[in-house]
Amino acid sequence: MTVLLMGFRSGAARALEKMKVPYIIWSEKELLNSRTAKKIIIDKFPVEKNDLQIYLSDLSDVTHVISSTEAGVIPGSKIRKWLDLHRNKDSVITRCTDKLEMKKFLSQKNIPMTKFLPSRAMKAEDIVGELGLPVVNKVRLSSGGRGVQFLSTLEEVESSMSRDSYFEKPLDGTEGSIESFVINGEIVFTNITQYFKNGECNIVPGQYTQQINEKIEELNSNVLSALRIKWGMTHLEYYLLDNGEILFGEVALRPPGGYIMEALKESYGINFWELFINVEINMQKTELKFKKSNSSTIIIHPGEGTVSSITGIDKIKKLESFKKLKLKINIGDKIDQRDGVGEDYGHAIMTNTNSKNLLRDIKSFYSLLEITL
The missing domain is CATH 3.40.50.20 (Rossmann fold)
Structure with missing residues (x-):
């Protein structure tokens, strides 16, 4: 082998x-x-x-x-x-990578999502007329927020028309994700991840009500069923609107980023990378331990500039929920602009059996860590 x-x-x-x-x-x-x-x-x-x-x-x-x-x-x-x-079939792979084809197909399956339009099939005036301003422009073959543009004028929309992308109406609400293992077309595991700070901080499992959890799981089940995914690990992003409605964002057929795999390990007591490999190789069900904790990943990117000071690390390590902190920067290092959530200069893992204490320590982390540029 x-x-x-x-x-x-x-x-x-x-x-x-x-x-x-x-x-x-x-x-x-x-x-x-x-x-x-x-x-x-x-x-x-x-x-x-x-x-x-x-x-x-x-x-x-x-x-x-x-x-x-x-x-x-x-x-x-x-x-x-x-x-x-x-x-998996070629059509499944295409619909899990090409965001525009994904949305076209799933919108025909009555999956709820924000209104979208292709970039090359219409005039800028028509796009603004249908979606209004501001509008979001996203690259079709991309992930992790790379290439996302928030446009507020007709001129900005016109300048983005040549990109292989699509336009979306922005939403008022928060984002999150749900991770699944699929074997022989059956969902054998799901976890809901809450984006406490989009692109920066995730909580596993999400601290939602049972009603919200059921809505997210229903959306996930409907999407994976419509796509006819036979096996693998999926990572579906959703939007939770202020009125409680759940809308589809996008879905990928691969493990999540943002160090979510580490948080899954801390929360469920099993190495999810090993589980992923087992599913890919053996395509067999694996017994999962029940949730034993609440975990969080915090991605560190201080912004563009040169690091002049780093403080707060010793106090962070004394937090009840502290598990791990890895910094990849030192004083004097030059920091580049962040183009996607996959780019970072360190991360932290927090875990606690008490969800309220975890939230308390997450907030403390942000107040304690100071990276001056």
């Missing part, structure tokens, strides 16, 4: 090593840590089968292909097809 890991996520690599599964990494980016992979390929993902054979002369050596990143989903599906391995 050899797994071809499309896109590098350290959690997936560590899980493969712990499970003693030989694996090959294919990444478009240089790796800071190569782990113990049999082979490491640093190049653009293959477009044709010949591109694959350049690096893998013996294709029969690959028994499983696992896509752990958004960019690896489509090429990973292509490779499964070339090697005649178990896979």
Whole structure:
């Protein structure tokens, strides 16, 4: 058995090593840590089968292909097809990566969502006439907030018309996500994640009422059923409006980012990267422990500039909920502008059996950590 890991996520690599599964990494980016992979390929993902054979002369050596990143989903599906391995249908992969095709298809299945329009099929005046201003412009093949533009004038809308994107009417409310494992078309596990601060702080599981939880789970079930996803891990983002209505945002067929996998481990008492690998390789149900705690991930990005001081770390480590803090910056380091939630300069993990105490410590974290630029 050899797994071809499309896109590098350290959690997936560590899980493969712990499970003693030989694996090959294919990444478009240089790796800071190569782990113990049999082979490491640093190049653009293959477009044709010949591109694959350049690096893998013996294709029969690959028994499983696992896509752990958004960019690896489509090429990973292509490779499964070339090697005649178990896979979801091409239409499923397209609808879980191309946001416009996703919304077109699911809107026909009566999935509730905000109104949207393609960027190239209409004039800017017509888009503003239907959606109003301000309006949101999103790239079709992207994730983590990359390429999102908030436009407030007709001129700004016109300048975005050439992008391979779509426009949406902005919403008043909050965002969140629901993670699922699907095996043989059946949802065998779900977790609702609350975005306490969008793009910065997540709470696992979300602190919602039972009624709200049921609405989110119903939306998730309807979306995954409509898409006919047969197996894998899904990450669906939703909008919770001020009136309690739940709207669909987008769905991905891969593990979540934002260190949510770490928070899942803390809350449920099981390594979710290992669970993900098990589902991908064995496609069997795995017994999950019941929720034992409430966890939070806090992503650290101080903004653009040069770091002049960092204070509050010692006090943060004394918080009741403190579990982990990893900073990747020092005084004097230059910080680049943040283009997506996948870009950070550190993160923290907080966990507590008491949800109120967790919320208290999250607020304390934000008041204690000071990174001056």
